[in-house]
Amino acid sequence: MESALPEIVKRLPTSPGVYKFLNADGTLIYVGKAKNIRKRVSSYFTKTGNVKTQRLVSEIRNIEYVISESEFDALLLENNLIKENQPRYNILLKDDKTFPYICILKERFPRIISTRRYDPAQGEYFGPYSSVVAMKNVLDLIRKLYTIRTCNYLLSETNIAQQKFRVCLEFHIGNCLGPCEGRQSEESYREEIEQARNILKGNLSIVSQYFRKQMQEAAERMEYETAQRYLNKLNLLEKFQARSLVVNMSLTDIDVFAITSNDDNAFVNYFRLKEGAVIYSKSIRVKKKLDESDSEVLAIVIPRMRDEARSDNKIILTNVPVSVPIEGVRTAVPQKGDKKKLVDLSLKNAMELRRETETAAEEKRPKHEQVLAVLQRDMRLPTLPMVIECFDNSNIQGTTPVASMVRFVNGKPDKKGYRHFNIKTVEGPDDFASMREIVGRRYRRLLDENAQLPDLILIDGGKGQLNAACEALRELGLYGSIPIAGIAKKLEEIYYPEDPFPLHINKKSPGLLLLQRVRDEAHRFAITFHRVKRTKSSIKTELESLPGIGRETASKLLKRFKSVRKIREASLEELAEVVGRKRAEAIKNSGMSPD
DSSP, rough: OOOOHHHHHHHHSSSSEEEEETTTOOOEEEEESEEEHHHHHHHHHOOOOHHHHHHHHOOEEEEEEEEEEEEHHHHHHHHHHHHHHTTTTTTTEEOOOOOEEEEEEEESOOOEESOOOOOOGEEEOHHHHHHHHHHHHHHHHHHHSSSOOOOOOOOOOOHTTTTTTOOHHHHHHOOOOOOGTTOOHHHHHHHHHHHHHHHHOHHHHHHHHHHHHHHHHHHHOOOOHHHHHHHHHHHHHHHHHSSSSEOTSSSSSSSEEEEEEOEEEEEEEEEEEETTTEEEEEEEEEEOOOOOOOOHHHHHHHHHHHHHTOOOOOOEEEOOSSSSOOTTTTEEESHHHHHHHHHHHHHHHHHHHHHHHHHHHHHSHHHHHHHHHHHHHHOOOOSSOOOEEEEEEEEEHHHHHHHHEEETTTEOOOOOOOEEOOOOOOOOSHHHHHHHHHHHHHHHHHHHHOOOOEEEEEEEEHHHHHHHHHHHHHHHBBBTTTTTEEOOTTTOOOOOOOOSSSOOOOOTTTHHHHHHEEEEEEEEHHHHHHHHHHHHHHHHHHHSTTTTTTHHHHHHHHHHHOOOHHHHHHHHHHHHHHHHHHHHHHHTTOOOOOO
């Protein structure tokens, strides 16, 4: 903590409010809310925290605060400060879309238009709508139910009196009653606007009751054509309602929020209900900065999204508790029934946005990183397995036991990192003991050299070989710090330490295909090494059977000529340079078979 900061923290009030962290330039870098400002701010300097929090703390040079009456007031103030200043360490609502609105313009004969520009001075706005299609459906309904003008004439009393305008095609086909020529009174026109306003507010039952009443009155007057027109409008209204997401007519005036998150982002869906129908839906991505919990994110997002939708609903349903109580609103996490189904539907929408976002991010990655990301997900690894090391033993009928290790970096073979192992401490064909030896030797050396450890250790074999490798890691104090798994050959099962049940990865998964490639390469490398060792051993045996040729002399010959064939093809002089004239003559006269 900077030298001046402890004194500042000590002087902070214990009241609810907002605290502000500033850097050396006096720039606001973080805004937070708290029930107890001093206690909350102190926690940043007394707890270790994650890397992001440590980075924030390292930049703090001054602390300011604002006291509020309640934690909810602090939440509102925090939201305003974040909107205004966009501090770098506060969460960021990522919403690049400009959603459309419907506006009743401030005019003598108001028009109803669609727009993406929000300017309260222009008129009364409704929305925003989550899609252009949803917005057009509402506009189409209004224009079928009411005779609202679409022209942009300035219909002042003077202009109409001077007959500056003439009715257009809309009048002749019945979509407008001709206020431009004074054929419709302003009072009659505004009655229709008021009915349209009810639809835009989602008060469909009021409109339905009005049409039904008008239909019945017209029928009583035996004005059957008029009654039929109102019946047609009722049918249009019912069809529109059927296209809306009707949940339960008893669930009126409710807001629903659901959240799901990963390490970097939270994904939030918001439903606004009116008379049992979802009249507004929106999903957003929230960029997390300091490992905020879902409850903390919701506390910040809910007021902003409700403010944007201009919701005054008094009930909020969520899938996780909200960390801050909201004044005048009751929040709940339903456990069963229609309310739970509604929250589940909202969560499904949030998860769909998460899936789309993560898929898009994966598609932007290089090809090898895409495969590694799939493998990370398949094996539930904590990090991307950029470096994989795989071990395999090889011995045939217990002879010449050897082992190999291959190293893959970014999903590709790193052949400079391949290693062969001669088994030194194990007598006879003991695969488990051999695996324990080579894994121990490998990582003891990396620790001694302070070299990079792998992101994943793969063992070619089942539970026995895996357990042996784990014993070696325990002895080195590495067990639990490096993911390790075994892959069995027959069923391609993945085994984890201390898990009795194997993991089955989809056979078509590119992650499993990479594991198979790594395992097969380790097996090939071990077999090749074993073959070379066996060949050299048989050559030495053949050479040592000759008169005057012992183990040391045989080794010299193999080191120089590499194979029996080349030894046979060598001249007497070339052989004599290595083993002397007498032994060279013995080799040439031995009739030794070629390699």
